[in-house]
Amino acid sequence: MEIRIATAPVSWGVLLKDTPHVPPWEQTLDEIQQAGYTGTELGPYSYLPLDQDLLKVELDQRGLTLLSAYVPINLRDPQLRPDEYQEGLTTARFLSQMGCEWLVLSDALFVDDHRANRAGRIRPEDGLSGADWQRFVQNTDDIARRVLDEFGLKTVYHPHVGAYVESPQEVDRFLADTDSDFVGLCLDTAHSMYGGDDPVDLCRRAGSRVRYLHLKECDRATLEEVRANEWDYFRAVEVGVFPELGQGSVDFAGMLEVLKELDYQGWAVVEQDILPETGADPLASARRNLDFLQEIGVA
Numbered sequence: 056m057e058i059r060i061a062t063a064p065v066s067w068g069v070l071l072k073d074t075p076h077v078p079p080w081e082q083t084l085d086e087i088q089q090a091g092y093t094g095t096e097l098g099p100y101s102y103l104p105l106d107q108d109l110l111k112v113e114l115d116q117r118g119l120t121l122l123s124a125y126v127p128i129n130l131r132d133p134q135l136r137p138d139e140y141q142e143g144l145t146t147a148r149f150l151s152q153m154g155c156e157w158l159v160l161s162d163a164l165f166v167d168d169h170r171a172n173r174a175g176r177i178r179p180e181d182g183l184s185g186a187d188w189q190r191f192v193q194n195t196d197d198i199a200r201r202v203l204d205e206f207g208l209k210t211v212y213h214p215h216v217g218a219y220v221e222s223p224q225e226v227d228r229f230l231a232d233t234d235s236d237f238v239g240l241c242l243d244t245a246h247s248m249y250g251g252d253d254p255v256d257l258c259r260r261a262g263s264r265v266r267y268l269h270l271k272e273c274d275r276a277t278l279e280e281v282r283a284n285e286w287d288y289f290r291a292v293e294v295g296v297f298p299e300l301g302q303g304s305v306d307f308a309g310m311l312e313v314l315k316e317l318d319y320q321g322w323a324v325v326e327q328d329i330l331p332e333t334g335a336d337p338l339a340s341a342r343r344n345l346d347f348l349q350e351i352g353v354a
Contacts, residue, residue: 059093059323060323060345061093061324062324064077064080067083071099072101072102080103084117088119090345095119122324123150123267124158126146127139127143128140128194128198129166130163130198131162147208160195160199162219163218170218175278177225191219199237203237211239214243214247216250223252226252239264243269243326244310245269245305267322267324271297272302274297277291277298292328300347
């Protein structure tokens with residue numbers, strides 16, 4: 056087993072491309088390096104400069120490797136959001152030019168009001184079925200094949216609360232129906248718990264489909280409060296459903312044991328969703344998160 060540790064701009068409050076009050080990208084890269092990480096994801100579209108020569112210089116100066124990017128596309132019908140689809144392809148092309156290996160693909164977030172409102176409380180009747188599900192699966196396979204053929208990128212799918220693959224049953228069905236040759240799993244420890252799963256059990260069930268990791272904490276007591284009050288995802292972030300690693304309910308030590316059994320070889324990206332206006336210190340948190348991983352033997 057070899058796990059390489061990275062982080063991402065989301066840990067500096069850069070949740071979406073229109074999130075206000077985010078730090079300058081230069082500051083985020085500086086602090087990723089200062090915190091002790093050697094890799095980063097691209098972050099939301101156009102946050103880091105999409106100038107290949109410029110970004111290579113900036114990353115090299117800090118000893119950072121660019122791994123991938125989280126790319127949301129409306130997989131039920133990509134043409135409903137053509138700009139988003141084109142952004143995804145532009146991102147894939149740029150990642151390829153930067154020498155990256157992975158594309159982290161997700162369904163478009165909060166595209167359906169009902170699903171968004173029931174995030175963390177999904178029932179069987181809330182999901183896609185029939186032709187809608189088949190289109191979703193086919194579009195995922197098609198995009199994964201395209202980015203491999205055109206850009207040489209391998210795709211991992213990221214289940215996310217507020218999207219169409221969230222619950223344990225939906226994740227299992229998705230893995231069963233998609234083409235394992237082209238679609239792997241980005242296992243996000245917090246989103247799997249938020250969606251009602253046990254991340255360690257999911258890692259064991261998914262096995263070799265786990266090809267990329269997002270290590271994020273989730274606090275079960277706060278999550279139950281969020282569910283009881285039917286709060287949305289952003290309110291959940293505000294009240295601290297995603298604390299620092301080791302301060303919540305994810306069994307990271309148990310996860311490590313399963314990864315050893317699988318002989319996992321690859322990247323793990325530390326994430327901690329924060330909102331810039333809360334006054335959190337992302338650099339201090341990033342350092343403590345890496346310290347925690349070192350203490351349990353992941354890093």
